[in-house]
Amino acid sequence: MIRTARVVKVHPKSRTLDCVDMETGYPIAGVTIMSATLSKNTGLWAVPSVPRPSSHQAASGIADEGDVMLACLLPAAGGRYVCIGFASMKGATGALTERDDELIYRHPSGTVINVQPDGTTVLSVPGGVVHRLNVDGTAHITAPTSVTMDTPLVKMTGELEVAKATRLADTLDVEKQVTGKADVVASGVSLVQHIHTGNGAGRPTSAPVR
8 A cells, every 4th residue: 555655854875765654644764765756747856855844743734834745655574665756745846855955866876966055066977987067167077097088179269288298199280389398309309408510610510419
């Protein structure tokens, strides 16, 4: 028999919720959530946080006190329940989250999408890759192994700053001045320290010796 309960607390990390039975008014804690998302038609929305009712009796009815999230419970072994779905009152729809201004979607693979209260969005996947989009206009990618861009052309409209050594596998074509604060070495010949063999005053020198 499916029971209906009012959600009073959700726990994204453990994928459980606390609720109050709508028929008996008894509290039920630690209910495992089988369906981590809730949506209207399509898309993913944030589940509003639901204030804890003043009493179990108050929770056993749908009162006009803001958004109410209902859980559909199915009895499981050992007298426990599992949540097999949600029903929302007053348009509350979304994903498992503790706050009305934060969204957390956790995929069974371990991938997590987190939209934080200020709008900052973080995507993290197993293996340590993290893509963070900040509301201050910056973005940060963490990739423990490498990042590959498979495209014929990469265009950057601003400056490029590289903190470590850079290796090019093909020709470098520069349209303007190249400035180096240290030496430049081409085919083993130093631009700063190379020497020539003299051919007399006023005569051209030889090619660099080394």
